[in-house]
Amino acid sequence: MRLAVASGKGGTGKTLVATNLAWTLASRVPGVTYVDADVEAPNGHLFFRPTFTSTERHTVRVPSLDGTGCSGCGQCAEACQFGAIVAAGEGVTVYPDLCHSCGVCVRACPEQSLREERRETGTLRRGRVARMGFVDGTLDPGEVRAVPLIQATVQESHGTAVAVVDAPPGTSCAAVAAVEDADLVLLVCEPTPFGLHDLEVSLQLCGALGLETAAVINRSDLGDDRVRRFLVAEGVPVWAEVPFEHEIATACATGVLASTQVPDFASTIDRIADELLEGNRGRLS
Numbered sequence: 653m654r655l656a657v658a659s660g661k662g663g664t665g666k667t668l669v670a671t672n673l674a675w676t677l678a679s680r681v682p683g684v685t686y687v688d689a690d691v692e693a694p695n696g697h698l699f700f701r702p703t704f705t706s707t708e709r710h711t712v713r714v715p716s717l718d719g720t721g722c723s724g725c726g727q728c729a730e731a732c733q734f735g736a737i738v739a740a741g742e743g744v745t746v747y748p749d750l751c752h753s754c755g756v757c758v759r760a761c762p763e764q765s766l767r768e769e770r771r772e773t774g775t776l777r778r779g780r781v782a783r784m785g786f787v788d789g790t791l792d793p794g795e796v797r798a799v800p801l802i803q804a805t806v807q808e809s810h811g812t813a814v815a816v817v818d819a820p821p822g823t824s825c826a827a828v829a830a831v832e833d834a835d836l837v838l839l840v841c842e843p844t845p846f847g848l849h850d851l852e853v854s855l856q857l858c859g860a861l862g863l864e865t866a867a868v869i870n871r872s873d874l875g876d877d878r879v880r881r882f883l884v885a886e887g888v889p890v891w892a893e894v895p896f897e898h899e900i901a902t903a904c905a906t907g908v909l910a911s912t913q914v915p916d917f918a919s920t921i922d923r924i925a926d927e928l929l930e931g932n933r934g935r936l937s
Contacts, residue, residue: 654806654815655928656834659841660850662821665870665894666840668904671699672911672921673838673928674816678784680925683813685785689830690820691774691801694788698907702786704779710789711770712800714748715757722765731760749796774801778808785812802829822850823857832861836928838891839867843875848882855886868924871896891927892920 657670667690674686688696715728715737726739736750737757748771758766774791789805791798798820806829809815819830831837837858841851851867858865867883872893883890894900900917903910911918 653813653836654809654817654834656817656819656831656837658819658827658831658837658839658854659821660823660839660852660854661846664821664840664842664847665868666821667695667699667818668870668900668910669838669840669868669921669924670816670818671696672909672917673924674784675700675909676911676918676921676925677814677816677928678782680929681814683785684783685787685809685812685815686781687806687809687815687817688786688788689802689805689817691789691791691798691805692820692826694790696788696818697786699909700781700786701907702779702781704777704786706778708776709772710774710776710801710804711772712751712797713753713755713768714751714771715746715766716769717744717746718765718767720765721763722761723763725762727760727762728757728766731756752797753800773797776801776804776808785809798826799829802826806830806833823853828857828861831858831863834863836864836866836931838924838928839865839888840870841867841879842871843869843877843879845878847875848879851879851882855888866891866927869893889927891924894920 657666659666678684686696688694722743724742729737729739734750734752736747738745758768773795774789776789779786787805787808789801791801806817817830820826839854841847866889868891873895899914900910903913911921
């Protein structure tokens with residue numbers, strides 16, 4: 653079973669829910685892995701402090717001109733849909749940052765002057781923390797394409813009984829890559845005008861992908877009830893409402909799992925785990 657914990661905007665408490673839920677699930681079922689797929693700003697390791705068992709550089713395929721045989725015909729540039737190759741004069745220029753690693757340009761070259769090489773884009777780590785597995789990815793500074801590393805990070809959890817994927821915020825291609833294979837998307841939202849707008853967009857994304865959704869309203873006592881009413885109208889079950897508590901904020905600020913420090917919050921996470929396990933017994937049996 654793969655659960656993606658997502659949000660339409662940053663700062664809603666997505667990682668708060670994802671980390672504490674993964675920890676709680678690991679105490680109740682075997683084979684849980686926490687996956688930090690927010691590769692542009694991974695922070696799950698700050699709460700778990702895992703022991704890493706492997707670290708590897710992630711690479712993507714990009715075209716490279718081998719320096720011989722190129723007539724400058726431009727067929728490779730015409731075939732590229734992403735503007736990663738420009739034909740100028742008697743040669744071509746490759747822009748690897750724009751490349752989507754599809755390989756079309758290599759197949760389109762009549763002189764076979766293009767070859768594919770590997771370009772590093774980030775780091776993928778695997779480890780363990782007590783009773784659960786841990787995976788995260790970190791995109792290199794200045795790297796513009798997060799999707800390949802996100803896909804590789806999520807792929808590392810395949811084969812585990814339960815994967816809790818901490819997705820990037822928003823509804824960009826990065827978020828799609830993190831949630832597209834999920835059995836359920838748990839949307840963490842906040843009761844503010846911005847929170848409502850971004851929740852609407854997130855639900856549109858999940859609907860387009862045909863994904864089942866549930867919701868957690870964080871800081872539920874600091875706004876109005878428009879988010880709650882919207883979720884009810886859309887038929888999205890609200891699994892929990894988390895009021896603002898100074899103790900939860902303090903735990904997050906100090907890199908401590910709030911469910912180990914705040915009893916009320918621990919009970920809330922337990923109820924979310926109950927909902928998840930009850931609705932997915934078939935996948936876990």
